[in-house]
Amino acid sequence: xxxxxxxxxxxxxxxxxxxxxxxxxxxxxxxxxxxxxxxxxxxxxxxxxxxxxxxxxxxxxxxxxxxxxxxxxxxxxxxxxxxxxxxxxxxxxxxxxxxxxxxxxxxxxxxxxxxxxxxxxxxxxxxxxxxxxxxxxxxxxxxxxxxxxxxxxxxxxxxxxxxxxxxxxxxxxxxxxxxxxxxxxxxxxxxxxxxxxxxxxxxxxxxxxxxxxxxxxxxxxxxxxxxxxxxxxxxxxxxxxxxxxxxxxxxxxxxxxxxxxxxxxxxxxxxxxxxxxxxxxxxxxxxxxxxxxxxxxxxxxxxxxxxxxxxxxxxxxxxxxxxxxxxxxxxxxxxxxxxxxxxxxxxxxxxxxxxxxxxxxxxxxxxxxxxxxxxxxxxxxxxxxxxxxxxxxxxxxxxxxxxxxxxxxxxxxxxxxxxxxxxxxxxxxxxxxxxxxxxxxxxxxxxxxxxxxxxxxxxxxxxxxxxxxxxxxxxxxxxxxxxxxxxxxxxxxxxxxxxxxxxxxxxxxxxxxxxxxxxxxxxxxxxxxxxxxxxxxxxxxxxxxxxxxxxxxxxxxxxxxx
Ligand SMILES: Cc1cc2nc3c(=O)[nH]c(=O)nc-3n(C[C@H](O)[C@H](O)[C@H](O)COP(=O)(O)O)c2cc1C
Numbered sequence: 001x002x003x004x005x006x007x008x009x010x011x012x013x014x015x016x017x018x019x020x021x022x023x024x025x026x027x028x029x030x031x032x033x034x035x036x037x038x039x040x041x042x043x044x045x046x047x048x049x050x051x052x053x054x055x056x057x058x059x060x061x062x063x064x065x066x067x068x069x070x071x072x073x074x075x076x077x078x079x080x081x082x083x084x085x086x087x088x089x090x091x092x093x094x095x096x097x098x099x100x101x102x103x104x105x106x107x108x109x110x111x112x113x114x115x116x117x118x119x120x121x122x123x124x125x126x127x128x129x130x131x132x133x134x135x136x137x138x139x140x141x142x143x144x145x146x147x148x149x150x151x152x153x154x155x156x157x158x159x160x161x162x163x164x165x166x167x168x169x170x171x172x173x174x175x176x177x178x179x180x181x182x183x184x185x186x187x188x189x190x191x192x193x194x195x196x197x198x199x200x201x202x203x204x205x206x207x208x209x210x211x212x213x214x215x216x217x218x219x220x221x222x223x224x225x226x227x228x229x230x231x232x233x234x235x236x237x238x239x240x241x242x243x244x245x246x247x248x249x250x251x252x253x254x255x256x257x258x259x260x261x262x263x264x265x266x267x268x269x270x271x272x273x274x275x276x277x278x279x280x281x282x283x284x285x286x287x288x289x290x291x292x293x294x295x296x297x298x299x300x301x302x303x304x305x306x307x308x309x310x311x312x313x314x315x316x317x318x319x320x321x322x323x324x325x326x327x328x329x330x331x332x333x334x335x336x337x338x339x340x341x342x343x344x345x346x347x348x349x350x351x352x353x354x355x356x357x358x359x360x361x362x363x364x365x366x367x368x369x370x371x372x373x374x375x376x377x378x379x380x381x382x383x384x385x386x387x388x389x390x391x392x393x394x395x396x397x398x399x400x401x402x403x404x405x406x407x408x409x410x411x412x413x414x415x416x417x418x419x420x421x422x423x424x425x426x427x428x429x430x431x432x433x434x435x436x437x438x439x440x441x442x443x444x445x446x447x448x449x450x451x452x453x454x455x456x457x458x459x460x461x462x463x464x465x466x467x468x469x470x471x472x473x474x475x476x477x478x479x480x481x482x483x484x485x486x487x488x489x490x491x492x493x494x495x496x497x498x499x500x501x502x503x504x505x506x507x508x509x510x511x512x513x514x515x516x517x518x519x520x521x522x523x524x525x526x527x528x529x530x531x532x533x534x535x536x537x538x539x540x541x542x543x544x545x546x547x548x549x550x551x552x553x554x555x556x557x558x559x560x561x562x
Contacts, residue, residue, distance in 0.1 A: 123147040127182070144186060148179045181241065191245060191539060195532045198242070202530030215305040215314070223274060230277030240281040245535035247542045250285070252554050254496060254518055255413040255440055257340050257375045261285035261538045262553055263509065266500050266521035267344040267380065267417070267443075271322045273332060280339045283534040288443070288521060290344035291380045292370060294362035296324030297348050304469070310461040312504065312528050313473030316447055317466070320349045320383055325369040332373045341374030344417065346383050356397055364404050376412050379405060379439075382419035382446035383470075393422060395429035402437035413440035413496070420445035420479035420501065421453070424486065431490060441496030443521070444483040448476045473524035477502025481515055485561055488516025493558050504529055506540020513541075516558040 127147045134140045152175075184190035210218050229235040250261035264286040265279055273289035299321025306315040322328070325345075345366040353359040363379065371377055379401070381392040392401045405414070416439055418430060434442070447470025448456055459475040480501025488497055499517030503509050504525040512520055526533050541553065550556055 123151045140186065144183055148183065151175055151179065185241065188539065191535070194242075195536045195539070198532040199530050199536070202532070207528075207530070211307060211309070214303065215307050216302065219269075219305065223270060226270075226275040226278045230275060230279075230281070236278065236281045239278060243282045243532060243535050245283050245538045247538065249542050249545055249551060250538055250553050252518065252552070255376070257413070259285045259340060259519065262513070262517075262519045262541075263534050263537050264288055264342075264498075264519060264521045265526075266523045267291050267378065268316070268318070269523045271318075273328055273341070273343070276335075276337055276339075276341055282531055283538060284339070285538075286340040286342065286375075286519070288342040288344050288378060289374070290322065290378075291320055291346035291383065292322050292325050292328050292343065292366055293320055293346050293348040294325055294353075294365035295348040295350070296327065297322055297350070299349065306466065306469075307527075308460060308462050308465065308471070308473070308475075311459060311473065311475055312502075312524070313460070313471050313475045314524055314527070315465055315469040315471055317469035320346050324348075325366040329369040329373060332370075335373070337374060340376065342376045342378050342415070343370045343374050344378040344380050345370065346380040349383075356400070359392070360401050360404050363401060364408060367405055368408050371408065371410055371412065374412075376415065376440075377409075378415045378417050378443055380417040380446070382417050393419065393426060393430065395433050398430060398433045399436070402433060402439065406437045415439065415441040415443050415496070415498065417443040417446055418483065420448045420476055420483055421450040422483075427483070427486060428490070431487065431495075434495075439495075441498060442487055443498040443500060444487060444517070445476065445480045445501050446470065447472050448479055453479075472501070473528070474502045474504070477508070481512060484512055484515045484517050488558050488561050503537070504533075506537045506544060509537050510541060510544045510556070513553065513556050514558070514560040516561050518554065518557050 127144065130143065131140065134143055185194075229239055246260065252259050252262065260280075261283070262285055263283070265275075265284050265288065267288040267290050270276075270279075270287060270289050271291070273292075276287055276289070279287050297320050300317050300319030304317040304319065308314060345363060347353045347359045347362040347366075353362045367377065367379070381398065381401070392398050416430065416434055418427070422430070449470045451457060451467065456471075456475050456479060459478075460471065480499065484497055484499050487495060493516065496519070497517045498519045498521060499509075499512030499515070500521035502524070503512065503520060503522040508525070509520050520537075522533075529536075545551070545553060545556060548556065548559075
């Protein structure tokens, strides 16, 4: 065992040397032959940072390639370019001075010391690559401390050798803070604390500022931000470190699709489907993109989005603005998605499609162009803001629509998104027609548009709101819950139910699950509570499951509605 350790290190160094033509190999072997522990220490503190980085980057690439996680040429090209640039910069800095002088911008005290930064990158990559493979909690903590100590050792050696250099102190402190955040992320208590801090900052600092501006402007800003954050590895990595939460208790396989957790982004936030790279890092288990329509559609005239601050809801009068099925499908057809993506299809909002036959043709066009993208399809028959209202919620026209849709279907599941304002007899009709056409599930529900519903309107506390558009958030919550409850009971739990409407915390989410929803979606809760809400709900759900003595979320589905 004793002899094996230096053996392994020598092998690693040989590998590094081959990869990087490292001239100092012999010197390192000599160091090992002095005193064993002093040798190890010196090798660790002297090992060429650039060689470590390049070796590990290559190993990591091989690992990712083997797991088929790299599907895009430019991801590989970007990583290789980044790696090459790092190595060139490091080599340049090495050439400037002694072998241990790895500082690139030595005069800048804010720039972290080379050895410290590189060892940090190395051990961080090692930690994140192997973390999830280690199942035992104690071993996971041990592995974390091993990585942390190795970085610290190198950092301290720099401090010991260069006490005069302030950049070493800065680098040491930065590394310590980073490790602290990562280490504490392993603990449930810290995750709760972190979410509480983000929530407080969002609700009392950021949200009051955001809410001063037009709602659609802020919505567009967040979509653009999501697109940028999702476009590269670094911002995805940091977003994940801040928001992501994972727990096996939340995993489900539904209709052949694996969901890491039940919380999805509802249709309407990411209308043109740009955010699928950042949403998994924020902690979402899946996304419902769209609603897209057969033709490009400007939607209704602005303004068309109003916040109801007191009622915790939104009045939505978008009218299905989106870039259209042609453009969206062309952009997405070669993409691979790291989580389940559902595509919501509605009919183009214009006078032509108000005629039933034209409307069906439009749905079919949108469906056909997007059916091979993502994991499942949704037919949205419940947009409250389109020309001609919701003509496909009655049995006869729904039958005609679904007949045409299923003619074109592939093996993917199809769900129907239904309005919260249907009478029980109307829901019965929808269920019967859906059964006939083998529809797999129901998204319950869309926005409410029935302003004559006194119970719902008693939850709208603002006076003088516009008298058109659909309402989301807390005013729709009970209607959504009643629909879930009714459909679960009526179908005896056989249809898949996605619960959406007014989810603002884990208890709201759990109520829907216990009524019969297997999956959940939200928009308004995130806008009012902040982006940490997704992790908060997922963590909260695991606590609620444990409290009820359950081991997986699927065991709670419909438990209050048997
Ligand atoms: C801004 C906005 C846009 C929406 N657009 C769509 C849409 O295009 N298609 C759709 O099926 N639902 C749409 N919805 C409805 C939501 O998907 C969801 O059913 C509803 O908002 C209730 O959930 P919430 O209370 O969590 O927001 C939209 C909702 C909002 C707030």
